[in-house]
Amino acid sequence: MDLADKIYKWLDDRFKLRELLPPIVKHPAPENVISNPLYCLGGTAFLCFLILVVTGIFLAMYYKPTPEEAYKSVEHIMTEVPFGSLIRSMHHWAANVMIAAVMLHMIRIYFMGAYKKPRELNWVVGIFLLLITTTFGFSGYLLPWDQLAFWATKIGTGIAGSIPVMGEYISLILMGESDIGAETLTRFFALHVLILPATIVALLGLHFMMVRIQGISGRL
Amino acid sequence: MALIEVERPETEVKEERQEPVRVRGLPFFPHFVLREVVVMCIIAGSLVLLASVYPAGLLEPADPFDTPSPIFPEWYFLYVFGFLKFWTWDIGPVPAKIIGVTVPMVLWYGLLMLVPFIDRNPSTDIRKRKVAVTLGVIALLGVLFFTYYSIVFH
Ligand code: HEM
Numbered sequence: 001m002d003l004a005d006k007i008y009k010w011l012d013d014r015f016k017l018r019e020l021l022p023p024i025v026k027h028p029a030p031e032n033v034i035s036n037p038l039y040c041l042g043g044t045a046f047l048c049f050l051i052l053v054v055t056g057i058f059l060a061m062y063y064k065p066t067p068e069e070a071y072k073s074v075e076h077i078m079t080e081v082p083f084g085s086l087i088r089s090m091h092h093w094a095a096n097v098m099i100a101a102v103m104l105h106m107i108r109i110y111f112m113g114a115y116k117k118p119r120e121l122n123w124v125v126g127i128f129l130l131l132i133t134t135t136f137g138f139s140g141y142l143l144p145w146d147q148l149a150f151w152a153t154k155i156g157t158g159i160a161g162s163i164p165v166m167g168e169y170i171s172l173i174l175m176g177e178s179d180i181g182a183e184t185l186t187r188f189f190a191l192h193v194l195i196l197p198a199t200i201v202a203l204l205g206l207h208f209m210m211v212r213i214q215g216i217s218g219r220l
Numbered sequence: 221m222a223l224i225e226v227e228r229p230e231t232e233v234k235e236e237r238q239e240p241v242r243v244r245g246l247p248f249f250p251h252f253v254l255r256e257v258v259v260m261c262i263i264a265g266s267l268v269l270l271a272s273v274y275p276a277g278l279l280e281p282a283d284p285f286d287t288p289s290p291i292f293p294e295w296y297f298l299y300v301f302g303f304l305k306f307w308t309w310d311i312g313p314v315p316a317k318i319i320g321v322t323v324p325m326v327l328w329y330g331l332l333m334l335v336p337f338i339d340r341n342p343s344t345d346i347r348k349r350k351v352a353v354t355l356g357v358i359a360l361l362g363v364l365f366f367t368y369y370s371i372v373f374h
Pocket residue numbers: 038039040041042043045046102105106109114115119122123124125126127129130133204207211215216217218
């Protein structure tokens with residue numbers, strides 16, 4: 001008996017792996033889903049998300065969310081931190097690819113009619129995922145605190161602020177004050193690294209659970 | 221490779237066939253997982269390549285007193301800008317600007333959320349979904365058009 005078997009047996013004695021694993025491991029995935037690349041888009045978005053989490057954690061170790069320090073800390077990441085430029089650029093690209101993948105995933109769901117009974121609610125959860133993913137992008141855009149970040153956010157919050165009824169509150173909640181400043185930066189940071197990640201993890205859990213329960217719609 | 225027969229849940233496609241549709245399936249592990257791993261390697265590799273060839277940019281530090289030009293948002297918000305610029309007509313008492321921000325954000329997302337409840341046609345056959353497919357193509361072209369519009373006229 002080699003080491004892997006021993007470990008398996010040790011765990012099996014305690015957690016009944018023999019009963020737990022087969023339903024997960026042997027759970028069938030339809031053949032056309034394995035061979036059709038259109039079905040990869042959701043997984044691609046998820047992989048990008050994982051890469052964003054890992055690179056994001058590294059960025060958070062060096063980033064400082066204040067107007068005085070933010071730009072300098074990003075410059076420091078880009079020029080001095082070992083692999084800093086690679087990590088930040090991967091974060092940047094994974095974010096863009098994730099959004100593209102989510103949109104294409106949604107287009108595939110739409111044109112295949114995969115949102116129909118019984119999957120209506122998973123489509124709704126999906127729309128929330130789309131909203132969260134783009135809000136991730138919006139909040140992350142401000143963090144480097146360079147000219148583009150500042151002014152694009154100024155226009156963005158301005159547009160959000162002119163939505164009837166809710167706009168005023170949305171922009172106050174986002175900015176924390178009447179103009180973009182220190183308060184806005186810390187809010188966007190909290191949104192970007194705490195609130196949105198927690199929300200998206202919960203919704204992804206729901207999304208995948210529903211796919212698991214309902215199976216993937218697929219008769220090509 | 222062990223092919224196994226899978227019964228689809230009965231709730232599905234009941235309208236079109238009486239007996240549950242049988243789909244040939246492969247076990248989640250290792251087949252499905254293996255495919256995912258291959259895809260992951262391709263994507264992770266492409267990301268490293270993209271990141272090395274086109275590093276993320278950083279302009280001058282933010283200056284609240286100096287408006288740069290042009291200002292571009294992220295590409296996936298461009299259509300909102302485009303629509304806002306495109307729509308210059310008041311409707312009754314509603315000013316053009318309010319329509320310009322409400323339609324591409326509130327109405328658009330509201331509409332997207334209601335898609336499964338608006339489209340009551342049970343068929344998933346693309347040939348029997350002419351209305352949904354036409355509307356989908358129009359929506360796609362619309363988003364592309366307003367994205368283009370925001371780049372050209374800004
Ligand atoms: C963070 C974003 C998202 C991730 C990571 C994700 C992930 C996934 C994955 C891995 C699947 C399995 C099948 C496949 O990959 O095609 C799936 C299925 C599905 N997704 Fe998403 N998704 C996301 C966003 C969305 C959006 C924006 C929508 C639509 C509005 C959506 C609606 C659905 C539906 C209805 C299914 C079931 C499809 C079927 O049974 O064929 N998802 N999702």
